[in-house]
Amino acid sequence: MTRYFTILLISMGLLATGASNSASAKPPTVVVSVAPVRALVAAVMQGIAEPTLLLRPGASPHDYRMRPSEARMLENAALVIWVGPELEGFLVKPITVLGASAQVLTLLDDPSITVLSGRSGGIWGAGETHSESRDPHIWLRPANAARILETVAATLGKLDPENRPRYHMNAARAVLEVGALEAEIGDLLAPVRDMPYIVFHDAYQYFEKTFRLNAKGALAVDPGRPPGARRLRELKQRIAAEQIGCVFREPDFKPATLAAVIEGTGAQIAELDPMGQVSGNLQAYASLIRNLARNLKSCLAP
Numbered sequence: 001m002t003r004y005f006t007i008l009l010i011s012m013g014l015l016a017t018g019a020s021n022s023a024s025a026k027p028p029t030v031v032v033s034v035a036p037v038r039a040l041v042a043a044v045m046q047g048i049a050e051p052t053l054l055l056r057p058g059a060s061p062h063d064y065r066m067r068p069s070e071a072r073m074l075e076n077a078a079l080v081i082w083v084g085p086e087l088e089g090f091l092v093k094p095i096t097v098l099g100a101s102a103q104v105l106t107l108l109d110d111p112s113i114t115v116l117s118g119r120s121g122g123i124w125g126a127g128e129t130h131s132e133s134r135d136p137h138i139w140l141r142p143a144n145a146a147r148i149l150e151t152v153a154a155t156l157g158k159l160d161p162e163n164r165p166r167y168h169m170n171a172a173r174a175v176l177e178v179g180a181l182e183a184e185i186g187d188l189l190a191p192v193r194d195m196p197y198i199v200f201h202d203a204y205q206y207f208e209k210t211f212r213l214n215a216k217g218a219l220a221v222d223p224g225r226p227p228g229a230r231r232l233r234e235l236k237q238r239i240a241a242e243q244i245g246c247v248f249r250e251p252d253f254k255p256a257t258l259a260a261v262i263e264g265t266g267a268q269i270a271e272l273d274p275m276g277q278v279s280g281n282l283q284a285y286a287s288l289i290r291n292l293a294r295n296l297k298s299c300l301a302p
């Protein structure tokens with residue numbers, strides 16, 4: 001009798017330990033470099049945990065300086081997700097130092113994601129120019145967002161097998177929503193497809209190609225540096241000569257010189273934000289894409 005009870009208690013104990021393990025297994029700590037990718041990762045992790053955004057709100061990844069507190073965030077992560085050296089140059093060294101402590105997912109190296117070559121010279125006449133670098137603004141192609149969702153789900157599923165079905169289910173649902181979003185935006189932008197415009201920096205190639213838009217150039221040749229006086233003079237001539245209706249600035253770049261560039265040309269200034277909100281999940285990604293489309297359309301529509 002005593003023996004029977006002992007065995008029973010031991011097996012109950014084992015069951016209890018097993019049960020508490022599966023209930024309390026902590027999902028991995030995930031750090032994501034930039035806001036649009038964070039939104040996609042948050043969609044995959046929905047109902048499980050929240051990923052942490054590395055970059056401060058409003059900061060550009062092209063010329064970022066990391067704080068010590070942000071370096072510690074990286075050290076404590078189980079998974080770091082970034083686009084790649086062409087976008088977050090500041091992360092190249094810290095990621096090498098991370099070594100074995102964290103898994104790193106470099107999206108630009110993922111074979112399922114369509115990666116375009118970088119354009120040079122502010123994209124004027126980009127048909128003739130070649131660049132060996134990769135254009136890192138991959139999330140602005142909705143089909144790439146779908147591949148990011150899937151690759152993130154696969155990576156998280158390996159790190160956290162217990163939540164694997166949930167990651168995959170979340171990703172599958174989000175992929176469908178991204179497909180619907182792409183169709184919606186295609187319809188919205190169809191009437192302004194041929195209208196010429198210029199942007200602040202050459203971040204929108206993926207968006208332009210997806211929706212077959214008519215971007216003519218970028219103000220800044222180097223996204224880390226505002227255009228100089230000579231380039232601004234040249235731009236003004238081009239805006240007039242090519243009858244460009246809209247010049248799009250970005251939230252972190254609102255130079256007074258821009259007014260002088262369009263003066264007397266008939267062009268208008270409007271804004272495009274390639275990064276979007278710093279919180280939220282798939283809705284934050286959808287808002288980023290919708291806002292780009294709406295801002296383009298409201299300026300370009302005749």
Ligand SMILES: [Zn+2]
Nearest residue numbers: 062201203223
């Ligand atoms: Zn950029």
